[in-house]
Amino acid sequence: MTTESLPVRTDAPARTPARKSTVRGGRRLLRQGAGRQHHAGPLAYVLLAVTAILSIFPLYWTMVAASTDNTRVSQTPPPFLPGPNLFGNLARAWDEAAMGKAMINSTIVAGVIALSTVMFATLAGFAFAKLRFKGRNVLLMLVIGTMMVPPQLGVVPLFMMMSELGWSQQLPAVIFPTLVSAVGVFFMRQYLSEALPDELVEAGRVDGAHSLRVFWSIVLPVARPAMAVLFMITFVHAWNDFFWPFVVLDMTNPTVPVALTQLSAGYIRDQSLIMAGALLGTLPLLAMFLVFGRQIVSGIMQGAVKG
Numbered sequence: 001m002t003t004e005s006l007p008v009r010t011d012a013p014a015r016t017p018a019r020k021s022t023v024r025g026g027r028r029l030l031r032q033g034a035g036r037q038h039h040a041g042p043l044a045y046v047l048l049a050v051t052a053i054l055s056i057f058p059l060y061w062t063m064v065a066a067s068t069d070n071t072r073v074s075q076t077p078p079p080f081l082p083g084p085n086l087f088g089n090l091a092r093a094w095d096e097a098a099m100g101k102a103m104i105n106s107t108i109v110a111g112v113i114a115l116s117t118v119m120f121a122t123l124a125g126f127a128f129a130k131l132r133f134k135g136r137n138v139l140l141m142l143v144i145g146t147m148m149v150p151p152q153l154g155v156v157p158l159f160m161m162m163s164e165l166g167w168s169q170q171l172p173a174v175i176f177p178t179l180v181s182a183v184g185v186f187f188m189r190q191y192l193s194e195a196l197p198d199e200l201v202e203a204g205r206v207d208g209a210h211s212l213r214v215f216w217s218i219v220l221p222v223a224r225p226a227m228a229v230l231f232m233i234t235f236v237h238a239w240n241d242f243f244w245p246f247v248v249l250d251m252t253n254p255t256v257p258v259a260l261t262q263l264s265a266g267y268i269r270d271q272s273l274i275m276a277g278a279l280l281g282t283l284p285l286l287a288m289f290l291v292f293g294r295q296i297v298s299g300i301m302q303g304a305v306k307g
Contacts, residue, residue, distance in 0.1 A: 059282070065275035066090065073271045089276035093263060097277050098251075102259035103284065105171060109245075109255055110238035112175050117234045118227050120180040125188025126219045130201050131211070140189070146182045155247060162248055173248040174255070178238065184230050191226040192219065232292070236285060256281040 065073050067086035072079055093099065127133075128140050158177055159168075167173040196219060204214040220227075242257035249258055260277045263270070 059286075062275050062279050062282070065272055066279045068272055070268075070270045070272050073275075085272070086276075089272055090280060093273055093277035093280055096273070097259040097262045098254070099256070099259060099277065099280050102254050102256045103281075105253065106239050106256040106281075107284070109171055109174050110235045113178050113238040114231045114235040116179040117181055117184045118231045121184030121188045121230060122192075122219070122223050122227055123215065124180070124185040125190075125192050125223075126196075126215055128185070128189040129192040130196060130198065143182045143185050147186075151244075155244070158244075159247060168248060169250050169253055171249075171253070174241075174245050177244070178241075181234070184234065187230060188223065188226060192223060195226070196222050228292075232289070235288070239281075239285060 063086070064079055064082050066089050068079055068083035069085060072083065124143075128136060128143075162168055162173040162177075165173075167176075200218050200222075201214055204218050209217065239255075240257060241255075245255045245258050246261070249255065251258070251262060254262075260274070260281060263274045263277045
């Protein structure tokens with residue numbers, strides 16, 4: 001076959017000098033933009049500053065009110081600078097509300113609830129997201145439907161159940177009804193549906209791993225960022241929960257929100273003392289966020305599949 005018989009493409013675009021220069025210019029811009037840090041404009045900084053101030057101001061006002069006396073807090077205009085009585089009011093609130101025992105109880109309750117919620121919600125989320133079984137969609141709709149039921153409707157039967165079990169006025173009465181939440185199950189199901197490829201699960205099956213082995217070796221590393229976020233949210237919610245602990249516990253074995261009601265039991269409420277107790281109850285949450293906040297945020301940003 002000679003070269004004259006070979007077909008010649010006439011529809012191929014000609015690489016003109018102008019086209020070549022455009023391609024080279026585009027590649028050069030991509031190389032220059034790669035790794036470049038984009039800076040926000042002045043409006044973005046102003047909005048972030050306003051948001052930060054509005055978020056921090058309630059905590060600052062709590063500290064200001066806790067550092068003055070009740071008369072000064074009730075004045076108009078109220079004080080906006082800290083006073084000299086902060087440590088004295090903190091010591092009074094610690095003694096009068098039995099905050100030591102309350103913080104131990106709240107740590108136990110919030111820690112157990114957060115750990116159990118994260119583990120059970122991750123297991124259920126993995127099952128709803130990646131396992132195929134009969135009635136999966138119906139069960140998922142039932143779980144989501146429980147989120148529509150007001151929790152106040154179950155207070156009376158739940159209290160009767162705790163009394164029959166002999167757990168009234170004890171911490172298990174607060175822990176066991178909230179060992180898992182529908183919100184946590186739905187959150188983990190949505191996360192694993194997007195972050196966990198089906199190929200990873202199938203590869204584990206091919207290697208002979210059963211469901212629990214797949215969950216331990218494949219699902220947990222992938223779900224770690226979402227588990228950290230769910231743990232933080234659940235811990236804060238359990239720490240701040242007031243209604244059910246107030247119903248089932250008493251002042252001899254309180255959590256922090258229940259203990260704070262002791263500070264407002266008098267005929268004349270000492271607002272500075274109440275604010276001091278609220279500040280004491282908030283400090284552990286702030287400390288936990290300062291210690292683990294960066295790991296949680298970095299975990300969210302990473303959010304990638306790790307083999």
